[in-house]
Amino acid sequence: MSRRHRDRSWPSADAVAPLALPVTDNHTHLPVPGLEHTGPGSQEPLTAAELVERAVAVGVTRTITSACETPAWEGSIALARTLPGVRVALAVHPNEAVLHAGVRETGPDGLEPAVRDHHAEPLDEAMSRLETLVRRSPDAVVAVGETGLDFFRTGHRGAAVQREAFRAHIALAKEVGLPLQIHDRDAHAECVEVLLADGAPERTVLHCFSGGPELAAVCAEHGWYASVAGPVTYPANDGLRAAVGAMPLELLLVETDAPYLPPKPWRGRPNAGYLMGQTVRFLAALRGLDEATMCERLERSTREVYGVW
Numbered sequence: 305m306s307r308r309h310r311d312r313s314w315p316s317a318d319a320v321a322p323l324a325l326p327v328t329d330n331h332t333h334l335p336v337p338g339l340e341h342t343g344p345g346s347q348e349p350l351t352a353a354e355l356v357e358r359a360v361a362v363g364v365t366r367t368i369t370s371a372c373e374t375p376a377w378e379g380s381i382a383l384a385r386t387l388p389g390v391r392v393a394l395a396v397h398p399n400e401a402v403l404h405a406g407v408r409e410t411g412p413d414g415l416e417p418a419v420r421d422h423h424a425e426p427l428d429e430a431m432s433r434l435e436t437l438v439r440r441s442p443d444a445v446v447a448v449g450e451t452g453l454d455f456f457r458t459g460h461r462g463a464a465v466q467r468e469a470f471r472a473h474i475a476l477a478k479e480v481g482l483p484l485q486i487h488d489r490d491a492h493a494e495c496v497e498v499l500l501a502d503g504a505p506e507r508t509v510l511h512c513f514s515g516g517p518e519l520a521a522v523c524a525e526h527g528w529y530a531s532v533a534g535p536v537t538y539p540a541n542d543g544l545r546a547a548v549g550a551m552p553l554e555l556l557l558v559e560t561d562a563p564y565l566p567p568k569p570w571r572g573r574p575n576a577g578y579l580m581g582q583t584v585r586f587l588a589a590l591r592g593l594d595e596a597t598m599c600e601r602l603e604r605s606t607r608e609v610y611g612v613w
């Protein structure tokens with residue numbers, strides 16, 4: 305079947321039956337009004353308000369949206385102040401840090417860097433604006449992130465920039481006493497090394513956890529959380545399932561990382577919070593728990609990391 309015949313539309317609002325108990329999508333990317341969106345679902349966009357309404361209707365009652373490009377910061381904070389159950393994680397994404405630092409490299413993914421106007425702002429200025437905004441918005445910002453390392457998208461110079469930016473975010477999270485959400489793409493060992501060298505924040509989350517049992521053991525040892533997204537449902541990811549199966553239950557969180565990475569039945573289509581129940585049910589089966597117990601445990605851990613709102 306050729307590419308253009310694939311169904312890339314949003315799954316229907318009732319694709320996943322409501323969950324037994326409320327849960328939180330602790331990492332998503334809600335569309336910010338006024339910004340251009342090019343990702344999955346952007347051809348027939350749903351607004352942040354529509355997405356949140358659909359999620360709440362099926363038991364995904366709280367959402368943390370990751371604003372990790374500078375143009376998304378203010379608009380995401382505004383979403384937190386207007387939409388039910390929404391809060392923000394704020395950061396400069398590792399791939400964004402590279403562009404703010406003026407590095408132009410092609411990584412293993414082979415993609416040209418997508419440089420845009422906002423990357424003219426030097427990285428240190430963006431970081432200091434970030435700190436100001438985090439300190440000024442305690443009603444909206446509940447985490448620093450996503451930050452970390454992404455060796456898929458950049459070369460050696462970019463990796464060095466990412467490392468320093470990661471360290472600055474770790475320091476910020478500790479200074480302001482917020483949890484840290486980590487983006488780790490093809491960089492498990494290096495992420496762990498930086499966290500151990502600098503000292504991880506008290507509440508540290510590996511978002512869209514993609515490691516195997518070895519990384520799960522490191523997380524368990526240090527009390528770091530693994531936030532599980534749609535890929536746990538993909539047939540090829542046996543190592544990930546073994547890792548998630550081995551994690552202490554109290555260190556598991558759940559997320560969508562929408563609009564990317566929908567659970568298996570909707571691969572290739574846009575993802576959203578209203579589909580996350582599929583991942584929650586998958587986790588329940590994987591851990592041998594009933595659905596309500598899984599929801600309750602996930603929500604308890606989410607409260608421990610991010611608090612209550």
Ligand SMILES: [Zn+2]
Pocket residue numbers: 331332333370450561
């Ligand atoms: Zn993300």
